[in-house]
Amino acid sequence: MTVMNHRFTLAARPVGLPKATDFKFGEEPVPEPADGELLVKLEYISLDPAMRGWMNDTKSYIPPIGIGELMRAIAIGKVVASKHPGFAVGESVAGLFGVQEYAVTDGKGVMKVPPVAPLPVFLSALGMPGLTAYFGLLDIGKPQPGETVVVSGAAGAVGSIVGQIAKLKGCRVVGIAGGADKCKYLVDELGFDAAIDYKATDVTAALREHCPKGIDVYFDNVGGEILDAALARLALHARVVICGAISQYNNLVVKGPSNYLSLLVNRATMTGMVVTDYTPRFTAAIMEMAGWMGAGKLRSREDIVRGIETFPTTLLKLFSGENHGKLLLAV
C-alpha cells in the first residue's frame, strides 16, 4: 500500500479574506528521502498572520508563494526516515515544512527541538511568536523599569509574550484585545496591569485612563485605528515597534496612521522588525525564555484545532480574532 501525503497548495491569490477556493487540497505518494535528505511526519502546523502576506504577489521579506505551490507554514514533527547524517529517526524537528502531512527536506533551516517542553510550545512561546516578542520588545522597544508598555493583539501568540516579558522587566503593561474573556485572561492570569477590550471600549479614552504618563513602548500587531489611538498617546522619546498589521492584511488599500506626526511632536521612533534577522541569537533567547517558563514567570497558551483538512477555515480564526492563544493545526 502506498502511503499518501495530503497537502494544501495555493490555487489563487486571495482578494480580501482568503476563501476555501483559494486553496487546493490534494494528495500524492509520500516521497522517499534521497541521499542527504530526511522525511518528517508533521504533528503540528503553525497558522500565522504572516501567511496572508505570503499569498500576495508583492515584494516582501521573502518571495510570495507561487500559484500551485505548497502553502508555506512553519511546522513541527518527527523524523521517520533519514539519509542525512545530522538527523536520526525519532528526533523532533521544526522547520518551514508547509501545510501537509509529510515533508522531505535537506535539513537546511531545520531546528532540532529539545525535549524540555511539549511540542506545541515550540511553535508558540519558544518558537517564532515568542522570539518575535522577545527581540521586538527587548531590542527595538528597549523597555526600562517603570515605563509604560502597550501591546495590541495582546492575547495572541506574540502579544501575550510581549506583555509578560515587559512585566518581567518592571514595566506597567496595558494590553489591547477583543472581548471580555481575553481581557480577563490578560489581567487575571498573565498579570497585565490593565486590558482594553477594543470591541467594547473607546480605545483612545481607555489609553488616556490607563496610561496617565503616556506610552513609552507601543508594540503593534494590528495597525489601523488602534495604531492611530496609540500614536495619539505617545510619551516623549517613545518607541513604536511595527511587528504586524493584522487588521490591514486583507485590505487592498492599507490605512496609514493619520497620527504619525505624533512621532515628530514626541521625538519618537517607529521601527519595523522581522524575527529571522535575529537567527544567530535564537538559541540563547529560547534558553532564557525556557528558564522563565520553568520558574512560572512566562506562560504559553495554544489553541489547537484537529485535522489538516480544516486549514482554510481554521486560518480565518486569526482574522476574526476567534483564536485564544497561538493557533495550531494538529495533523
Add this chain to the structure above:
Amino acid sequence: MTVMNHRFTLAARPVGLPKATDFKFGEEPVPEPADGELLVKLEYISLDPAMRGWMNDTKSYIPPIGIGELMRAIAIGKVVASKHPGFAVGESVAGLFGVQEYAVTDGKGVMKVPPVAPLPVFLSALGMPGLTAYFGLLDIGKPQPGETVVVSGAAGAVGSIVGQIAKLKGCRVVGIAGGADKCKYLVDELGFDAAIDYKATDVTAALREHCPKGIDVYFDNVGGEILDAALARLALHARVVICGAISQYNNLVVKGPSNYLSLLVNRATMTGMVVTDYTPRFTAAIMEMAGWMGAGKLRSREDIVRGIETFPTTLLKLFSGENHGKLLLAV
C-alpha cells in the same frame, strides 16, 4: 511724537489655508524696556511652515498661539535700547520676536548674531532651517558615504541644506521639488545628483529610476503622497526622518502613510525630530556650517519679501510652494 509698533495678532484659528481675516494688523506705542529688558527693532522676520501648526489648538511641542496674541515668529534685528547688562545698543540679535516691528524682551532665548554673514543667512542656512537640516540629517539620518539620500521640499530652506550636507558626506542625493526651475537649481547650482519635479513627474517611477539601490535616508518635509512614494522605495535598514508635513498642515484629517509597512519589510526606522532639542550644540553646528559656507561648499538662498503688512499673503507662498529659498519678510 510717539513711535508706533505695527504687529499681527491671531484673530481666529484658521480652517484649512490661513485667510487674511485670521489675523489682525494693529498698532500700539513702542514699549519702553524695563530694567533687565532690551528693545529690538526687527529687520527680518522668518516665515516657516511650523507657524501653521502653532495656530491650531492642539497639543504639540510648544503651546498654541492664543487668540488675540502676537503671531509667533523667529526674527532678527538690532538692539535700539537696553537696560540689560548682557546686550548693548547696536548689537544684532535673533529670537522669537513675533510678527511686529519692535520687540521688548528679557533676553531669554535671545542669541547674538556674529558679524560673519549677512543677517538673512542667520534665519536660513545658519539659523533654525540650517540647524534642523544639520541635526535631522546627521543625528537621525546618519548618512554613510555611498548611500542614497532623498529629500522632499528640496528647494526649501531646510531641504536645500539637507541635500548639500549629504553631498558633503559623500552620498548620492536626490531632491524632490515642485517646478522645473527649482529642479534645475538643485542639480546645476547645489550639485544634487538628480531632482524630481513632483508637479510634472510620477514620483514613484522617478524614485525607481534615480535610486536603483533604494533609499537609505529619506528626509521628509512634506508628508502625503510623496512620503508614501519614498516609503515604497526604502532600502534595507533605511532611516526616515520626519521633519515636517507641509502638504498636510492645512488638512483637517492628515493622510497617514499607507506604505508604512515598508518599515517592517525593510527593518527601517521612522523618527521625528524637533530642532530645539539640540540647543546645546547650536553654536558648534553654526561654526561648522559657516566654515562650509566660507569654503564655498554650502549655499544659502533667501526669498525676501518687503513690508510687514504683506504677512498674511506672503505666508501662503510656503503652502503653494511659490517661494524659492528661505522665505523672509523684510520689515
